[in-house]
Amino acid sequence: MTKLWGGRFSAAGGTKAVKFTASLPFDQRLWREDIAGSRAHAAMLVEQGILTPEDGAAIAHGLDQVAAELEGDTFPFRIEDEDIHMNIERRLVELIGPAGGRLHTGRSRNDQVAVDTHLYVRREIDAALAGLNRLQEVLLARAEEYQGVILPGYTHMQRAQPVLLSQHLLAYFWMLERDAARLEDCRRRADVSPLGAAALAGTSFPIDPAASAAKLGFSGGVYQNSMDAVSDRDYVLEYMSAAALIMTHLSRLAGEMVLWSTQEFAFVEMDDAYATGSSIMPQKKNPDTMELVRGKAGRVYGNLLALFATVKGMPLAYNSDFQEDKEALFDTVDTLLACLEVMAGALATVKARPERMLAAATEGYLGATDLADYLARRGLPFREAHGVAGRAVRYCIEQGKNLADLSVAELGQFSPLADESALTCLQPRAMVEARRSSGGTAPPEVERQIAEARRRLAARSR
Numbered sequence: 245m246t247k248l249w250g251g252r253f254s255a256a257g258g259t260k261a262v263k264f265t266a267s268l269p270f271d272q273r274l275w276r277e278d279i280a281g282s283r284a285h286a287a288m289l290v291e292q293g294i295l296t297p298e299d300g301a302a303i304a305h306g307l308d309q310v311a312a313e314l315e316g317d318t319f320p321f322r323i324e325d326e327d328i329h330m331n332i333e334r335r336l337v338e339l340i341g342p343a344g345g346r347l348h349t350g351r352s353r354n355d356q357v358a359v360d361t362h363l364y365v366r367r368e369i370d371a372a373l374a375g376l377n378r379l380q381e382v383l384l385a386r387a388e389e390y391q392g393v394i395l396p397g398y399t400h401m402q403r404a405q406p407v408l409l410s411q412h413l414l415a416y417f418w419m420l421e422r423d424a425a426r427l428e429d430c431r432r433r434a435d436v437s438p439l440g441a442a443a444l445a446g447t448s449f450p451i452d453p454a455a456s457a458a459k460l461g462f463s464g465g466v467y468q469n470s471m472d473a474v475s476d477r478d479y480v481l482e483y484m485s486a487a488a489l490i491m492t493h494l495s496r497l498a499g500e501m502v503l504w505s506t507q508e509f510a511f512v513e514m515d516d517a518y519a520t521g522s523s524i525m526p527q528k529k530n531p532d533t534m535e536l537v538r539g540k541a542g543r544v545y546g547n548l549l550a551l552f553a554t555v556k557g558m559p560l561a562y563n564s565d566f567q568e569d570k571e572a573l574f575d576t577v578d579t580l581l582a583c584l585e586v587m588a589g590a591l592a593t594v595k596a597r598p599e600r601m602l603a604a605a606t607e608g609y610l611g612a613t614d615l616a617d618y619l620a621r622r623g624l625p626f627r628e629a630h631g632v633a634g635r636a637v638r639y640c641i642e643q644g645k646n647l648a649d650l651s652v653a654e655l656g657q658f659s660p661l662a663d664e665s666a667l668t669c670l671q672p673r674a675m676v677e678a679r680r681s682s683g684g685t686a687p688p689e690v691e692r693q694i695a696e697a698r699r700r701l702a703a704r705s706r
């Protein structure tokens with residue numbers, strides 16, 4: 245079988261080289277973008293008088309047929325045609341004859357694959373934004389539902405100070421809010437058309453790249469430089485970097501869900517739909533979905549690093565190395581969207597166990613800071629107050645009691661400044677309510693965050 249570019253070649257390529265160079269097995273997924281790009285290009289060629297309206301109409305009709313075959317899974321793919329771009333072009337010529345051969349006027353596969361990838365990344369950024377939005381909605385809804393539930397906040401994985409469960413959940417909301425902003429920002433740079441750059445230097449045909457860009461909805465217009473246009477993969481790397489950071493956040497949340505569903509913590513119970521059993525240990529209910537989200541962060545980092553390594557040191561302009569961007573990108577898209585979806589489902593259905601959380605917040609001397617703060621408010625320098633509270637904790641450990649269970653007389657041994665009002669401020673709820681500083685865990689501050697979070701989501705959905 246002859247190649248579309250076979251003119252210069254005396255023999256057909258060996259099958260090993262054909263298989264090795266082909267991107268068709270994976271770049272098939274770009275067929276919608278490829279057809280959209282071709283439609284816009286052909287329409288522009290007609291407007292510019294480069295193609296006759298008859299040829300333009302035949303191409304448009306032919307592309308409809310090709311799209312129908314691809315949609316209906318009847319498209320005759322041929323690996324010899326290397327990639328989705330040449331498969332579609334070959335099929336177009338088969339279906340409509342010589343007019344099909346005019347489609348590629350003033351275009352190269354280099355700007356063609358670039359425009360397809362821009363369209364694809366732009367669409368998948370939107371999909372990721374929608375996925376983030378759903379997960380943020382869930383976090384916010386659960387934060388609203390669990391207002392008032394108290395658990396220990398941790399530092400160094402040691403019980404530190406009591407916090408509201410809503411405060412804990414909202415911390416993730418804000419991480420994802422920054423992630424969404426990052427995606428929106430890199431979307432702007434993906435939203436620029438490379439079409440018209442042709443192979444690398446532009447074309448001698450009187451094309452109008454701004455017109456094809458407008459037809460494809462590129463709000464950022466066209467690239468300033470044709471060599472940059474065909475060899476820029478920054479927008480892919482930016483999307484993949486944003487994805488890596490989202491996965492970092494999801495893996496932290498997933499990791500906490502794994503921890504919280506242990507018997508030792510038992511702060512939550514995963515819904516059966518998001519857990520699995522063991523093939524040998526009947527008692528097990530494993531938080532597999534959360535372990536996998538945590539684990540899949542690794543492959544998203546790997547994809548990012550792989551593409552950085554590919555692009556590094558690459559001379560201008562297009563090089564076949566760029567074909568290696570696809571699998572890494574596609575795998576990141578699939579992994580990210582699947583993780584966002586499973587996280588939203590798992591978080592929407594997980595049950596908190598407020599009694600376990602409160603019990604944990606009641607034991608473990610979480611009031612030590614509040615005792616020190618109390619003494620400091622009564623005039624003791626904080627550093628000394630810290631020492632007094634530390635001695636009180638040591639006494640409690642020896643006596644096997646909680647700070648809040650000390651009598652006024654016992655407290656008085658440590659400092660004459662402590663009276664019964666010290667004991668009230670050592671209750672978990674009082675400790676939470678006291679932390680009214682901006683962004684703190686006190687209920688009014690958490691309510692303020694919830695209102696602000698609602699406002700942000702509403703602004704984004706506009």
Ligand code: ARG
Pocket residue numbers: 267271326327353354357564566567
């Ligand atoms: N299959 C190629 C890719 O994915 C398309 C561009 C190829 N251009 C070329 N001159 N070989 O990057």
